[in-house]
Amino acid sequence: MNISNMNSTAIQEPVASSDVLIIGAGIIGLAHAGLAHQAGLSVTVIDRDHRAVGASIRNFGHACITAQHGELYDLAQAGRRHWLGFADKAGFWAAEAGALVVAATETELQLLREFSDSRPPGQVTVLNAEEVRAKLGRENTNGIRGGAFLADDLRVDPRTTVGTLASWLNKQENAAVHFNTAALGFGEGTERRARVATSRGAYEADQVFICVGHDVDYLFPEIAAEHQIKRCALQMTAAPAPESTSIIPAVLTATSMLRYDAFTQMPSASALREQVKAARPDLLDIGANVMFTQRPDGTLLLGDSHSYALTQPPFLTESTSDLLLQAAAQVLDVEAIHPTERWQGVYASSDVAPVLVRNISDSITLVSVTSGIGMTLSFGLAEANLNAFLSSPLARTTAR
Numbered sequence: 137m138n139i140s141n142m143n144s145t146a147i148q149e150p151v152a153s154s155d156v157l158i159i160g161a162g163i164i165g166l167a168h169a170g171l172a173h174q175a176g177l178s179v180t181v182i183d184r185d186h187r188a189v190g191a192s193i194r195n196f197g198h199a200c201i202t203a204q205h206g207e208l209y210d211l212a213q214a215g216r217r218h219w220l221g222f223a224d225k226a227g228f229w230a231a232e233a234g235a236l237v238v239a240a241t242e243t244e245l246q247l248l249r250e251f252s253d254s255r256p257p258g259q260v261t262v263l264n265a266e267e268v269r270a271k272l273g274r275e276n277t278n279g280i281r282g283g284a285f286l287a288d289d290l291r292v293d294p295r296t297t298v299g300t301l302a303s304w305l306n307k308q309e310n311a312a313v314h315f316n317t318a319a320l321g322f323g324e325g326t327e328r329r330a331r332v333a334t335s336r337g338a339y340e341a342d343q344v345f346i347c348v349g350h351d352v353d354y355l356f357p358e359i360a361a362e363h364q365i366k367r368c369a370l371q372m373t374a375a376p377a378p379e380s381t382s383i384i385p386a387v388l389t390a391t392s393m394l395r396y397d398a399f400t401q402m403p404s405a406s407a408l409r410e411q412v413k414a415a416r417p418d419l420l421d422i423g424a425n426v427m428f429t430q431r432p433d434g435t436l437l438l439g440d441s442h443s444y445a446l447t448q449p450p451f452l453t454e455s456t457s458d459l460l461l462q463a464a465a466q467v468l469d470v471e472a473i474h475p476t477e478r479w480q481g482v483y484a485s486s487d488v489a490p491v492l493v494r495n496i497s498d499s500i501t502l503v504s505v506t507s508g509i510g511m512t513l514s515f516g517l518a519e520a521n522l523n524a525f526l527s528s529p530l531a532r533t534t535a536r
C-alpha cells in the first residue's frame with residue numbers, strides 16, 4: 137500500500153470504524169455518503185469545520201445538467217434522479233425548475249436554435265421574447281430577443297441543502313457525521329483496511345473517499361500540482377428580487393453560453409465570443425458568467441466573476457460586483473439591484489481535466505470536481521465511484 141501523509145498520529149487506536157469513511161461534508165462528500173448509505177453500507181462523514189461553509193453553500197444551487205457535454209453530461213443526467221430522491225428523503229427543497237437562457241442578440245438566439253436542434257425534442261425549447269418575459273415574471277424587459285428553456289435542469293437552495301442532508305444522514309442507522317474533525321493523514325490499519333489520522337483520533341474503513349473540494353493541495357500537494365489545481369474565486373451577491381418577481385428557472389445569459397461546454401460546441405459559438413468581446417470586453421475581463429437564481433424566500437443569488445490563483449486574496453472588488461449587478465439589472469429591466477450580501481466563493485479548477493478521481497491506495501480515493509460544476513456532477517460522480525468500489529474485491533461488506 138502506498139502510504140501517503142500518515143503522520144505520527146498513525147499510532148492512534150481507531151475511535152470509529154465503518155464500511156465507508158468520507159472526508160468533507162460538502163456536496164461531493166455527502167453525495168458519496170448518501171449513496172453509500174442507500175447501498176446498505178455503514179458510513180461516517182468527517183468535516184474539519186463545525187458545519188460545511190465551502191463552495192457547496194456559496195453557489196447558485198443550480199444543477200446545470202442540460203448545458204454539459206459528453207461524459208460530464210452523462211454524469212449530470214445520472215445524478216438527476218438522486219438529487220430528487222434525496223430531496224424527498226432528507227427533506228431539502230429541490231425543484232424541477234429548468235433553466236432559462238436569455239438571448240439579447242440574433243447571434244445568441246441562433247446559437248440557441250443550433251443547441252435545440254442538437255438535442256432530443258423537448259429538452260431545449262427556443263422561446264420568443266414574450267415567452268422569455270413570462271418565465272422571468274416581468275412585464276417589460278427591453279432588449280430581450282428570445283431565449284431557450286432547458287427542461288432537465290434542477291435547482292436546490294444552496295444555503296440549506298448540505299446542512300439538511302448532513303443532519304438527516306446523522307440521524308440514520310449506520311451513519312454518522314462528525315464535524316470539527318480534520319483529516320490529517322492516511323495509511324493502512326488493521327486487516328489492510330484504510331486508516332485516517334484525524335484531529336480526534338484514528339478512523340478505519342474499508343473504503344475512504346477524500347472530498348475536500350479545493351483544498352487537495354493541503355493534503356496531497358504533488359497530486360494537486362500534477363493536476364494543475366488552482367483556486368477559482370468568484371464574487372457573488374444576494375439581493376431582494378424586484379417587486380413581485382418570481383423566477384422559477386435558473387437564468388443564464390450570453391456570457392454563460394461562453395462557459396458551458398454544450399454551448400461552446402455549437403457552430404455560432406465563435407461568432408458569439410467575438411460579439412461579446414466587441415460589445416462587453418469588461419465582462420470578459422472579469423471572467424463573467426452573468427446568471428442568477430431565486431431562493432425559496434424570494435432572494436436573488438447573483439453572480440459571478442472568475443479569477444484563478446493557487447492562493448486567493450480574500451478581498452472583493454467593488455467594480456466587479458457593480459458590473460455583474462448592472463448586467464443582471466439589464467436582464468430584469470430594472471434601474472438597479474441593491475445587494476444585501478456579498479461573498480467570495482472558491483472552487484477547485486484545472487485545465488488538465490474537469491474531474492480528479494485518484495486512487496491514493498487500494499482503499500483510499502481522492503475526488504475533486506475541478507471545473508466548477510460540482511453541484512451538477514455530485515450524485516452522478518458519486519454513483520460511478522461507489523459502483524467502482526462495490527465491484528472491487530475490497531467491498532467485503534457486500535459479501536456479508
Ligand SMILES: Cc1cc2nc3c(=O)[nH]c(=O)nc-3n(C[C@H](O)[C@H](O)[C@H](O)COP(=O)(O)OP(=O)(O)OC[C@H]3O[C@@H](n4cnc5c(N)ncnc54)[C@H](O)[C@@H]3O)c2cc1C
Nearest residue numbers: 160162163164184190191192195319349481509510511512
Ligand atoms: C460562487 C460559486 C458558484 C457556483 N455555481 C455552481 C452551480 O451553479 N452549479 C454547479 O454545479 N456548481 C457550482 N459551483 C461549484 C460547486 O459549488 C462546487 O464544485 C462544489 O460545491 C464542490 O463541492 P465539494 O464538496 O467538493 O467542496 P466544498 O463544498 O468546498 O466542501 C469541502 C469540505 O471539505 C472539508 N474539508 C477540507 N479539508 C478537510 C480535512 N482535512 N478534513 C476534514 N474536512 C475537510 C471542508 O471543511 C468543506 O466542508 C459554484 C461554486 C461557487 C464557489
